[in-house]
Amino acid sequence: MSGVEKFVGREEELENLHQLLQNNDRVAIAAIAGMGGVGKTELALQYAIQRRETYNGGLCWLLPKTGDVGIQVVQFARTQLDLKPPEDFDLLAQVQYCWRRWRDGDVLLVLDDVSNYEEVKPYLQSLPSRFKVLMTTRQKLGRIAQLSLDVLQPETALELLKFLLKETPGRIEKELALANQLCEWLGYLPLGVELVGRYLARKQDLSLAEMLRRLKNKRLDERSLSKSKSEADMTAQRGVLAAFELSWQELEDSDKELGCLLSLFAAAPIPWKLVEQCLPEEDAEDLEEIRDDRLLNLHFLQRKGEGIYQLHPLLREFFQYKCTGLEQAEELKRSLCRVMVAVAQDIPYSSTLEQITAVSPAIPHIAEVANHLIQYVNDNDLTGAFIGNARFYEGQGFYNQALPWYNQCLEVTKERLGEEHPFVAESLNNLALLYYSQGRYSEAEPLYIQDLALTRKLLGEEHLDVATSLNNLALLYYSQGRYSEAEPLYIQALALTRQLGEEHLDFAQSLNNLAVLYDSQGRYSEAEPLHIQALALRRKLLGEEHPHVASSLNNLAGLYRSQGRDSEAEPLYIQALALRRKLLPEDHPDVALTLNNLATLYRDQGKYNEAEHFCIQALELRRRLLGEEHPFFALSLNNLAKIYHLQGRYTEAEPLYLQALEIFEQQLGVNHPWTVKCRENLANLCDRLPPPQ
Structure with missing residues (x-):
């Protein structure tokens, strides 16, 4: 034996x-x-x-x-x-x-x-x-x-690979990360790990990096996954492809079709409801029978949780291998794309935590469509998968993860539809808005200007997309302290959105934006009715629990703060913070924004302990989410320095002011209101510092 x-x-x-x-x-x-x-x-x-x-x-x-x-x-x-x-x-x-x-x-x-x-x-x-x-x-x-019997645990698969390469000690340790990637690509399948390990043992000059490259390139056709005649001591009698082929022969045509469809999804858990949507002509009970009595029974498929299933990575490769010869393959790809684009298009720009949680299982599959099946998406839906992925990350404040999707969207749209197309304008706007969120204002401005010009040219002056472009460019100018340039754009946008009727979310957004601008200019009597109207409209259209309602509460509280009406501002800030913590992930830029605002409120009331507590939370959130070159991070540095300043903790305040001032000058310029205020704070502090010894 x-x-x-x-x-x-x-x-x-x-x-x-x-x-x-x-x-x-x-x-x-x-x-x-x-x-x-x-x-x-x-x-x-x-x-x-x-x-x-x-x-x-x-x-x-x-x-x-x-x-x-x-x-x-x-x-x-x-x-x-x-x-x-x-x-x-x-x-x-x-x-x-x-x-x-x-x-x-x-x-x-x-x-x-x-x-x-x-x-x-x-x-x-x-x-x-x-x-x-x-x-x-x-x-x-x-x-x-x-x-x-399941596949091996990752550490056990690595141990097996090490044992198979025992004749060349240190080979795994030298390329440990690649060894782990190799085991992961093989899905920790013992047969796959053993075949590849034995192959590497015979080829001592073959690097793990090259082995992984060959597997990704040739997939199941890679010769290392076939059983060599020299491996007489192996218990297994077949290579990976031949082993899977035995089970394939036991499947009916309908079983094979479903298996091939599943292989088109990403290498991630698959919500079964998405599978049913891809095959609307099929009876749901029939699909359930194929799944349970055939694919699960033959261990092609694994149940990962309630309504969630997944193919093993190598079985996914196998079904894709078989899919090339399947008559229905093209239609299956188009059907999957239609379903995933529809899911992507339902992801809102301002997602709540509940919405993020609900759509999370679909995200890898939306990404699979964008990355590998985009040729099967029709022109009218071309941007959907890219924008959906970007919004998923952007809505959580994960701007770096969103950026590649917007860049890819712009490239693919230009390549397929040409330079002058509404989708190109939309892609420019989305990319600019993300740059704005990252504090990259100088990169955002030319994209906004291109977007506005292209939208006007393609859609006309009266189109609602023009209002969106005007609003976004005005927001950039506002953030740069260029109030005189922002105001006429906001007014134009308000006029355009008013045409939709005065009970429309876009109109509420325009009201809110103009109100924030007036507040910053000290035009409080003009700002207040706009804030109140925007808040009432958002509550009516969205209900009490929505991120936009939290934004309006936060902004109205800011107006009251500017007027010294702290007793009216505080409950609104507290409501806004509670709403944002309930609706958004705890680590979200909007949560940091309200924490920062509450900190400044308590600071000015002399409640320094509460102010410091909230300010440090805001600072750490912004450091983690936005990075240390973002103007909002500098704002929190300035605010924390001011808290220390007012308590006489001058030596703690000074380095924070200096760091904030450097960021403001670099990102916003020397004349921006935040830069000017920070410079004044630092000057006041220097008057109180003891002379150097």
């Missing part, structure tokens, strides 16, 4: 298997179930080797795929046990004769690779209780006790 030289990572499974076989009054039939390549035969073999003393009546290894099990039993009994069952008995009677006269002691029967249990079941019916039957199978066998 052979077997691998060192059996890695299955100690617990071996013990569980032994208990499973022993804990039965009469006959224990345990099925080691799992997809091809997971190590079912090797586990059975190692169990037989390690427990040989338990089964003093011997081991009988049977191969149902190679012929009738009854004939194999009789042949074994004649050659190994010197039994002579009467030839005038039928086959079943001969087998029962052999069972009755078998060598004394406990016996282990191994049936390796059972595909049809009903064919072997008659021979097992009259077994004496001293016989234990162990089957390996790719299927679930009803009520039979079952040990489901």
